[in-house]
Amino acid sequence: MQSNKQIQKILSANHKPFQIGLAVVGCLIGFFLILVSVQSILNFKFLFNDSKQGIGSQYLVINKKVNLFSTLNISKTTFSKDEIEQISTHPSIQKFSAFVGNKFEAEAYLEMNEGPRQARLRTELFLESVDDEFIDIELNKWKWDSSTNEIPVILPTDFINLYNFTYAPSRGLPQISKNTVKLFGFSITIRGNNTQNTFKGNIIGFSDRISSMLVPKRFMDYANNKYGLAALNADNSTYRIITAVKPNELSNFQAFLMENNYETNQELLKNGKFVGLMYLFISVIFIIGLIITVNAFTGFILYFHLLIYRSRNEIDSLLRLGYMHSKLVLNYLFRIVLIILPLVVIALGGLIYSQKFLSNLLFKYNFEIPANIHLLSVLAMLAVTAILIIVFFIQIRTEIFKIALPRKERD
Template sequence: MLRKLIWKNSSKLQLVGATFGAMFGMFLLLLAFQLYFDATELLTHDSDNLFAEDILIINKKVSTLNTLKVADSEFTKSELNDMKKQPFIKSVEPFISGQYDVQVKIKANKNTPLLNTDIFFEAVRDDLMDIDKTVWKWSERDRYVPLIIPSDWINLYNFAYAPSQGAPQISKDLIKQAYVEIIFRLSNKERFVMDAKIVGFSDKLNSFMVPMSFMEWSNNKFGDEEVKRPTRVVLVADDISNPKLLEFLIKNNYETKKDNLKTSKLNLLLRVTMAIMSGISLVIIVLSILIFILSFQLLIVKSREEIRLLIHLGYHPYKIEKFLGVYLLGMSAIIGVLSLIGVAFSKSYIGNLIVDYGFELSIGLNGQIYLLALALLVILLVINFVNIRRGIRKYA
């Protein structure tokens, strides 16, 4: 009886329209956030990325003047101080180089050498390295020295040296398990050998990286007395997409990997696109909530005589509120579930489209998407529950 009396004068089409409007708005908003998370992961996720997004590695451009020794590629103290004064640069940290001759020997096992080559070590402040701090540390009591090596070095071995010499190729997983020795060549022709372990790889760096504690110890023990000026510097910027930063680099003839700047610009474009999509989605959701409010208000107004009759017959206003609340809860559940299903299918479809271009999206939706959907539904329910309660109590 309650159902028949309440819905007798109502327009179900209006509620259905509001439901689809809210569902479409929520779908667009959730999809915008999900695509933003996925695109950000594709742009920034890199197992070889050892530095945070707001960090640039810069050096001076090498020209003919460097070859003729008219100019040098080292940074002076005044140049470093000039960088530190820039408002868009948070901090400046120079790379520290090893002041000694060193060789690395990699073996498949203790008796089977794979390769042997001269190298040079570099280090930078440890907290700038985006790597597990339990791995990236060293003290004189440790059994081995952790190393991060250039990916290009492995590629050069696998695709140039190994095929020409008939040597076996080695994967990154295998080389992490290999026996590694570092050999310091001293001035009196003596050798000092230490065990090492490869703990990571880098696409951005072309040198062998060691922890700063090891660099300081090895330079004190084996290094030349002359301290060389840095040739590369780590810049920690507020925003690496800042045009003033790029202008500063060009003006001073500094260079960095263009991939870093391109990624930051794409991230900026993503944020703008997501803001636009989110704005449109929020407008649709707000309009849908207003339609919900008006629909339930109209339903209550049209059914005011029936509501008074029900209350007169002994129905408590709470029962009528609960009846309409159950309908609202059901519609909200439909909105939330169908929106999430739509986002999941859209992500799967987009993932299938881009997989041929070498991109692979993570499986499933980002956990924050579920929280966002829940928050939107709670807002929808609370606003409409309050509206229904006020409307019913008016005729009680």
């Protein structure tokens, strides 16, 4: 309609584009920072939740410190029920499992026939088991069936490293690969309760997470029940606990461990500090983005307040002609939307480009994040925009209504 053009002309008479320029630039920067911080948090979550990339939950094995009193059997290094309850309900913990050790005698025999040399290794075994969800290899072979005499076993990676780089060179034995070890015939003899049985140990993998020789929990329960000494079985003491800690909570959890005099791998806790710092950094970016956006938007509101103030005579004249005040409010709302929407689109475009760039960059370092931005980033941006537009609408509506209200003073 022709009138729309004329009304734009009337209401734009006092429009000063350069006065709004700074607010436009500020708003764009603020929007971009908000988007980047939201997307960064989502990228981190993706990296943490993707176990293949190894930066998911931090797994900590916890035990009590061994000191002179425990050596003298004055203090215990076992966890009480209350202590286990306290650890399992700690807010930093995602999941936990107590280690269960063997309560029977176990021996392993390993015969190697590679080349001209032969060796027969025999050793006593200390077996342990934890809940399956803590196992860091494929679980499809991690099953024990009482009808067979095969026991799946997971060895610590440190174990084969010690053999290859310490024991084998010192004894002139050949080094062996992980795959070769998996092929070895490996026997486990279990004794207890006047019963003995020999099983075939089947090494199905190596764990970086747990430095212990692991067997399935189901087997451990079966064997403890059948071969375990009654006295030992009666004692359900827990010496070690494995926990999955939220990556951004490692610092808090470390404080808890120190407070209770528990021990764990300090190197892992350093990663936690780094992750915590990253979250803090992203949060700071988000807050800065929000502050810049709010400030820039306050600039928009002040600018439109000034524009309405300068145009109050024209607005009053339009209202006197019967122009609806709601149409005037919509007119100003349309103007702010026309300014904000391109900024949202530009900020989103910038984020899409940044995400692709970052995805390619991280791929070179063997990290994988999605090449496309997350829907939640878009929704967060739309939510911020909607809130700002609603605030603007309320402010402008109040100002126009003030002009529209009947006056009490004399002309």
